[in-house]
Amino acid sequence: MTDRSLRSLVDTALAALANGREQRGGPLPAATPRQVEQTVDAALGHATLPAEGIGDEAALADLVTAVAAGAADPTDPACTGHLHCPPLDVAVAADLVASALNQSLDSWDQAPAATVLEERVIETLGDLAGLPGAAGVITTGGTASTYTALLLARDAAPSPVRVYSSEIAHFSADRGAHLLGIGEVVKVPVDEQHRLDVPHLARLLADAPADSRPVVVATAGTTDFGSIDPLPALAALVRTHGGWLHVDAAYGGGLLFSDTHRDLLTGVELADTVSLDLHKLGWQPAAAGVLLARDPALFEPLARRAAYLNPVDDEDEGYTSLLGRSLRTTRRADVLKIAVTLRALxxxxxxxxxxxxxxxxxxxxxxxxxxxxxxxxxxxxxxxxxxxxxxxxxxxxxxxxxxxxxxxxxxxxxxxxxxxxxxxxxxxxxxxxxxxxxxxxxxxxxxxxxxxxxxxxx
Ligand SMILES: Cc1ncc(COP(=O)(O)O)c(C=O)c1O
The missing domain is CATH 3.90.1150.10 (Aspartate Aminotransferase, domain 1)
Structure with a gap:
């Protein structure tokens, strides 16, 4: 890769992007699913892997145009279906650099500066959430963050866990519990404001087997209603029962930036683990998930020693590795766009x-x-x-x-x-x-x- 060739290919890609957007002319293609399929197949020339390549410019021009023409475009104000944000240009530019540099955060010698940057961003977000000294990791999103949080909760003590969430919590808690083999999530009804009914949960916890540890997944911003579970009351209840509070703030976490609305998240600072998604109310291109844990020691279950990634003597000499924070090994520097955005705005x-x-x-x-x-x-x-x-x-x-x-x-x-x-x-x-x-x-x-x-x- 040279700067000149990248610049010229980026020009081609941006021209094709504009072309595709113009062809679409709205928030998504005016087409049935079958018509979209036909357009993509036509752009592929029915040869996704041709015997001979068609060349960089042609492949970019054809496919970027087709995918942009067939995109659901979150920058269009009539694109209002999902927690699918229009990304900031500055974040997209930084993300291009993350691809070009191709750093990988599983070892210091694949990402020296990006390793430091991720630590600084996590410190900053921990402070913002009222969890000073928290450890954390950039994830692929709320699903991965909640899964990892449940894993840390499961392994924090030998006694079995029982997971609780409101009936309208995101399905990633159910999927995570299933994958981790910790049983079905116990669903707690919500009140008229779509918030977890705390007295109901209190009754369930009082009746739970004595040897089980409760793990409560509270939601700060439910996917449909944006409702925020009563975090201080849940934290107090969980503490009484010696349990674990995970706050899924994938959607609502952005409120931490707002002087006007920050108070809605009061109580998040009482959590053991918190997930935030900056590809929602943070305007990052996906993925920009964040998992925070109040105590770095909570990440212990993920610690791994690989002779080729994080040898002890390297670590002793300050060659830090973030391998033990993530479920992934190769891990791109999604932190770069986040850090650039935090500083820019x-x-x-x-x-x-x-x-x-x-x-x-x-x-x-x-x-x-x-x-x-x-x-x-x-x-x-x-x-x-x-x-x-x-x-x-x-x-x-x-x-x-x-x-x-x-x-x-x-x-x-x-x-x-x-x-x-x-x-x-x-x-x-x-x-x-x-x-x-x-x-x-x-x-x-x-x-x-x-x-x-x-x-x-x-
Ligand atoms: C409340 C909540 N939690 C978790 C998630 C999952 O996030 P992701 O799609 O980034 O994995 C979502 C997604 O919309 C969500 O709304």
Whole structure:
């Protein structure tokens, strides 16, 4: 690789990206799944691995154009389906460098400066979360962070663990518990505000077998409702029972940057482990997950000695290895884009973006209420707005909601989220675009109403 060849290929890639975006002209391709498949196959020329290569420029131009034309584009304000953020240009630029440098954080001699940088970023995020002296690691996201946290909790003592979470916690807790062989997660109901019902959990813990250790996965920002479990009360309860508190702040963790909303996370500093995802309210290209553990010794179960990676005498001489922090061996320097972003925007810059998203959610809830065809299901806590299409006379059913959402997808006009709660199909705006405006939200809601009416009439 030379700087000149990279620069020219990046120019080609950016031109193809712009071309693909222009071809798409909206938040996602106006196409059925079959049509998307045909476009990708055509770009591949039906030869994903040709006998003879077609060359760098041609391969980049064809495929970048096709994938950009067929992308769900989180930079478009009508792309509101998921916790899928528009990445900051500065973070994308830093991420390109992470690829170009190809550092690997499993040993000092593959990533000298990046190893230091990851330690500094973890220290900073630990301080921000009120966990000074915490250890941590950059992960592939909330799923990996929660899995790792459950592993650390399981191995912290010999007695068996029993995992509890609210009934609307992210499924990664269930998957993690399953993979770790620690049984099914015990589901705790939520209250009217979609927060884990603490008295209910207290009764479950009182009745649990005496030799089991509770591991409570609290959510600070549920995927659908953005609700935040009562962290101080949960921490106190867990302490009484000698258990472990993991706070899944994959979504809500961004509030730590905001002077206005930081208080909603009070109690996170009482956790044993915390996950944050900066590819949600942190505007990083995926992946930028973070796991923090209050005490570095908690990472002990992951410690490994490999003669070719972290020999003792090297470590004794200060050649630090982060091998023992991660489930991965080869691990790219995702920390670079995070560190560059933290410095570029500062706490205030990031906090203002968080505030903008939460403000827009409040506006959106009012805009839903103002439309007779729509029914608001819950007041927003963070930046999601859960609602349904009820129709002019309130009789539109789940099927209509499902169909209208697919109609918006295949017309390429909007990506609206879909979920279910208490057996009903619901629609959702997930507002992670700090530059989106009230007019953008109005347009998406008008599209939902028009699509709903079209379905009712069809
Ligand atoms: C609350 C919560 N936890 C965990 C996750 C999983 O995060 P990731 O997709 O980064 O693995 C999500 C994803 O949306 C989430 O909303």
């Amino acid at each position: 500062g706490r205030r810059g990031l906090g203002e973006k968080v505030d903008a998203c939460l403000r827009l959610a409040q506006y959106s809830a009012a805009a839903v209420r103002a439309r007779v065809d729509l029914e608001l299901v819950a007041d927003p806590v963070l930046s999601t707005v859960v609602f349904r299409y009820a129709g002019p006379d309130g009789t539109a059913d789940d099927q209509i909601n499902g169909r209208l959402r697919r109609a918006l997808l295949s017309s390429g006009q909007a990506v609206v989220g879909r979920t279910e709660h208490r057996g009903r199909v619901l629609l959702k705006l997930t507002l992670l675009n700090p530059d989106a405006t009230e007019a953008d939200v109005d347009r998406v809601l008008d599209l939902v109403v028009a699509a709903g009416r079209a379905e009712l009439e069809s």
